[in-house]
Amino acid sequence: MSKKHQEQVLDQGIENGIKRLTPEKIKRVVDRVLKQEAAARLQVYLESCMRCGLCAEACHTYLSRDKDPAFSPVAKVSQTIWELKKRDGKVKPEFFRDMARIVYTECGTCRRCSMYCPFGIDIAYLIMLGRRICHLLQVVPQYLQDTTNSHSATLNQMWVNQDDWIDTLMWQEEELQMENPNYSIPLEKEGSDVMYSVIGPEPKIMAHLIAGMGKVFHQAGIDWTMPATDGWDNSNMAMFSGDMEVMGRVERLHWETAERLKVKKIVMGECGHAYRGAVYDGPRWLGWSYPPIPMVHAIEFYYDLLKTGRLKIKKKFQKRVTVQDPCNTVRGLALGEKLRYVINATCEDFVDVTPNKEHNYCCAAGGGVINCGPPWKKSRMLSNRVKADQLRATGAEVVITPCHNCHAGIEDIVEYYDLKMHTHFVLDILMEVVDFS
Amino acid sequence: MYDFARGPLVWIAFAVFILGSIYRLVTILKLAKKDKVVYPYLNFKAGIRSIMHWIVPFASLNMRQRPFFTIITFTFHLLLMITPLFALGHLMLLEESWGFSWWNLPEGMINAMTITFLVLAGLLTLRRITDPTVRFISGIGDFLLMLLVASPFLTGLLAYYQIGNYHMMITLHMVTGALWLMAIPFTRVSHMLFFALTRAYMGSEFGHVRGTKDW
Numbered sequence: 001m002s003k004k005h006q007e008q009v010l011d012q013g014i015e016n017g018i019k020r021l022t023p024e025k026i027k028r029v030v031d032r033v034l035k036q037e038a039a040a041r042l043q044v045y046l047e048s049c050m051r052c053g054l055c056a057e058a059c060h061t062y063l064s065r066d067k068d069p070a071f072s073p074v075a076k077v078s079q080t081i082w083e084l085k086k087r088d089g090k091v092k093p094e095f096f097r098d099m100a101r102i103v104y105t106e107c108g109t110c111r112r113c114s115m116y117c118p119f120g121i122d123i124a125y126l127i128m129l130g131r132r133i134c135h136l137l138q139v140v141p142q143y144l145q146d147t148t149n150s151h152s153a154t155l156n157q158m159w160v161n162q163d164d165w166i167d168t169l170m171w172q173e174e175e176l177q178m179e180n181p182n183y184s185i186p187l188e189k190e191g192s193d194v195m196y197s198v199i200g201p202e203p204k205i206m207a208h209l210i211a212g213m214g215k216v217f218h219q220a221g222i223d224w225t226m227p228a229t230d231g232w233d234n235s236n237m238a239m240f241s242g243d244m245e246v247m248g249r250v251e252r253l254h255w256e257t258a259e260r261l262k263v264k265k266i267v268m269g270e271c272g273h274a275y276r277g278a279v280y281d282g283p284r285w286l287g288w289s290y291p292p293i294p295m296v297h298a299i300e301f302y303y304d305l306l307k308t309g310r311l312k313i314k315k316k317f318q319k320r321v322t323v324q325d326p327c328n329t330v331r332g333l334a335l336g337e338k339l340r341y342v343i344n345a346t347c348e349d350f351v352d353v354t355p356n357k358e359h360n361y362c363c364a365a366g367g368g369v370i371n372c373g374p375p376w377k378k379s380r381m382l383s384n385r386v387k388a389d390q391l392r393a394t395g396a397e398v399v400i401t402p403c404h405n406c407h408a409g410i411e412d413i414v415e416y417y418d419l420k421m422h423t424h425f426v427l428d429i430l431m432e433v434v435d436f437s
Numbered sequence: 438m439y440d441f442a443r444g445p446l447v448w449i450a451f452a453v454f455i456l457g458s459i460y461r462l463v464t465i466l467k468l469a470k471k472d473k474v475v476y477p478y479l480n481f482k483a484g485i486r487s488i489m490h491w492i493v494p495f496a497s498l499n500m501r502q503r504p505f506f507t508i509i510t511f512t513f514h515l516l517l518m519i520t521p522l523f524a525l526g527h528l529m530l531l532e533e534s535w536g537f538s539w540w541n542l543p544e545g546m547i548n549a550m551t552i553t554f555l556v557l558a559g560l561l562t563l564r565r566i567t568d569p570t571v572r573f574i575s576g577i578g579d580f581l582l583m584l585l586v587a588s589p590f591l592t593g594l595l596a597y598y599q600i601g602n603y604h605m606m607i608t609l610h611m612v613t614g615a616l617w618l619m620a621i622p623f624t625r626v627s628h629m630l631f632f633a634l635t636r637a638y639m640g641s642e643f644g645h646v647r648g649t650k651d652w
Contacts, residue, residue, distance in 0.1 A: 040469035048628040053571040069573035078574045115651050116499040120639030284474050334648035358649050
């Protein structure tokens, strides 16, 4: 506990939370999560872990922090869940300062470690249990809690009001129609084939992506719509703060909105965790095995359009590109190959990273980590030196990041490690190379 | 003590091992129902593939990246299982008690296997002491467990070569062997029972639900 934390980060959310803790509350919450909410998996994982340490070399945090033992996946669990179990929930409030730091900012639940563990122990699950405990004790990083509060109040991540939402869409439609009067962003069109859903930040700070998708839908001849009501946001920061109840509410509204519009499937933008929340974690919390209609990730969507020739390329992107495999699309959805198909179809000079696909490193921004805000930025940067080295080795000018969190996280890494690269979404590339006529 | 170890203790040890293992497995399988997301997503094919990949040496990426460690740990586990089953002394006792046995490995080979096993156990323990990453998460329990697992091998070897008082050594061999059997359901050695379960579950989550590989 010495050399790794030269700078102690002061997070108001965590500090204020700790002040409100009492021994009874701590014991009650820890017992509730470890003995009632968790069951077989927790017991087997704690017992079967043979403390072999093979998970360590999987973790970008551990590798970037010069293999400091305190950052290996098993060490993150040993300092949190194992301690709580050993002391039967009888810990001091200050314990949760370290625990919140570890489970919210030093692990993004990317599941790379589970591929290196001989037992396939779901360390991400154990970290999420830690987050669940911290959430129920209300010891959560300030910025992350704010996004969860936003989800709770507005059902989206960015405190966007319904009229702001509609205004933004209509503004983007106007921009599109200046280019070509046939473009539109159809709102509330019942019976469409596709409902397009975006993540919270898009209408707030990246609205041009919505217009861009409008062009793609039009060019490919797709019958699509977007909701004018709440339920348009497919992101789910509540999932990452441990607030499963709000997570469930957000996901239910998302699916019910699609149902209300009677669409055949949902196409989502380039986000990683949105798929995870909408198709895995959300439905399971709600008691469904699988969601009612398919959800198609943007990567798969672009792949289909390019493969079937519904989108044609006028001239390939010339700059040298490389790629980031978002954990939730590559380990969570096997889209590594399809992403590379899309990149090769649209870019002339693609250099892959090593390791890649399922074995690619996490961006150290997703999983709620970047959402913990500015106080933790330095920590994030220190936790992903290996990503910088990995990208630098490709000699590329552009890194394609088909996930909003990866995009932001890698942008930070590019700046911090002076990589002289630009980050692009796949959609950014498509806007340049597709023949829109 | 010898008569107890040679007789009733064997019964007790196997009873605790077999009944204890069944008990642990049944309770975990029942508890998994409470963990509602386990059974709905299990897939036989994906689970078996994952299990197979992780019990074949050098099949998974992690094993290929660490060849030395892979060889040590696989050999350690193989020797742990094979040596007791094919040792002449054990088979003679089995013949005496139950009237049947099977083919044994040459005694010299068994001794070589035992010595190798002890060396590997020593190497693994050395790793636990010297590798900072492993040391950080290790406790006294990990060392005691290794001692327990190695004791039957050590005492068996010493008894064979009649180092020390033979009578005491062979009794110790039987007692530590019994303790080790009884430890299987109730200590971390239960990973023997649970490996297939965790592997099948993760294999199903990665392979069947998500369509990716978990190795």
